[in-house]
Amino acid sequence: MVSRKWDVRLLDQILERLVKTVDNSKGEIFQISEHCRIDYESALQELKDIKLQVIQTIEAGDKLEGKVRYARKRLSEVSKDFAKYSEAEVRGAYEQAHQLQSELTMNRQAEKQLRERRDELERRLVGLQETIDQADRLASQITVVLNYLTSDLQVFGEVIEDAKRKQDFGIRIIEAQEEERKRISREIHDGPAQMLANVLMRSDLIDRVFRERGAQEALSEIKSLKQMVRSALYEVRKIIYDLRPMALDDLGLIPTLKKYTSTVEEYNKTKINFSFLGQEKRLPSKLEVALFRLIQESVQNAIKHAEASEINVKVEFRDGKVNVVIKDNGKGFDVTKQKESSFGIIGMKERLDLLEGTFSIESKIGMGTIVLIQVPLGVTSFA
Numbered sequence: 001m002v003s004r005k006w007d008v009r010l011l012d013q014i015l016e017r018l019v020k021t022v023d024n025s026k027g028e029i030f031q032i033s034e035h036c037r038i039d040y041e042s043a044l045q046e047l048k049d050i051k052l053q054v055i056q057t058i059e060a061g062d063k064l065e066g067k068v069r070y071a072r073k074r075l076s077e078v079s080k081d082f083a084k085y086s087e088a089e090v091r092g093a094y095e096q097a098h099q100l101q102s103e104l105t106m107n108r109q110a111e112k113q114l115r116e117r118r119d120e121l122e123r124r125l126v127g128l129q130e131t132i133d134q135a136d137r138l139a140s141q142i143t144v145v146l147n148y149l150t151s152d153l154q155v156f157g158e159v160i161e162d163a164k165r166k167q168d169f170g171i172r173i174i175e176a177q178e179e180e181r182k183r184i185s186r187e188i189h190d191g192p193a194q195m196l197a198n199v200l201m202r203s204d205l206i207d208r209v210f211r212e213r214g215a216q217e218a219l220s221e222i223k224s225l226k227q228m229v230r231s232a233l234y235e236v237r238k239i240i241y242d243l244r245p246m247a248l249d250d251l252g253l254i255p256t257l258k259k260y261t262s263t264v265e266e267y268n269k270t271k272i273n274f275s276f277l278g279q280e281k282r283l284p285s286k287l288e289v290a291l292f293r294l295i296q297e298s299v300q301n302a303i304k305h306a307e308a309s310e311i312n313v314k315v316e317f318r319d320g321k322v323n324v325v326i327k328d329n330g331k332g333f334d335v336t337k338q339k340e341s342s343f344g345i346i347g348m349k350e351r352l353d354l355l356e357g358t359f360s361i362e363s364k365i366g367m368g369t370i371v372l373i374q375v376p377l378g379v380t381s382f383a
Helices: 002-080 087-213 215-243 246-250 253-267 285-304 343-354
Strands: 271-277 310-318 321-328 358-363 369-376
Touching: 002 087, 087 215, 246 253, 246 285, 253 271, 253 285, 253 310, 285 310, 285 321, 285 343, 285 369, 343 358
Parallel strands: 271 310
Antiparallel strands: 310 321, 321 369, 358 369
């Protein structure tokens, strides 16, 4: 048993580390994607600027080219007729043509460099976009894997917790059986057994009274004795009823619930309103017993734990299902907090699982409690 628990904890740790590693990888991929996006935006802006510079450089080059052609034509004219032009004019024409040619050459070189940078940025943008797309795909795939891992881990934890609850439930069943035996033994000892002992003593007393005081006083003692026997009979019937109501076999679920709620209301300071909707009919015996115990447990919880002053019990047969609502005005509780003493609720859930039914509790502190039970009538195996 110890080694099995250790294995479960170890597997939990492995799964948690795996989820943490995958989650960290997702974060790293996200950072890579974000860095690439920043680089992409920066490169895209630079590309826009470069394209604008390329256009401006081409336009400036076209203008320079026109000026160069004009300067060459002017230099050619001056060179043909030195006598017409002075030495200063010839030198000026030559220097201007040379200067414009140098500017044009520099312009063409700048244009080439700008075009190369533009092409480089376009290739870089393509690469960055591919990296971003790949990172997004990986992040999406890791998200799917992470969801599977976390959901499976949660289910695994729930299965382990459920198995632990069932193990505890089995142990508590044994404990509850022993406690129930003690309770019944104590009730019989303190109730009917004590009363029967008193009956025996009173019968001896009646015999003495009859002989010493006469028939009239003996008759009075007999009346008192009858009341004692009647109380003992009630206690015995009450114990039998708690073990299994005979009316459940004879009359069915609905009449038994009516009698049960009226009896509980009579002996407790709690008003119980019972209502039934649908066509009354007999159900399989085990189903009737299971439903009765579920309602009995809910009513007892409302009285003992919720300290309710009013309880509404509603049973409905409709669409092949039994719908049960038990609502009280008690002190309520926080349903998100699991109590170690919630043995009754665990037992109800176990019984509903076997009935293939559903069970839910709605409650808030100071706002009362609502128990919802739904059981299909077509189920073939009952608890």
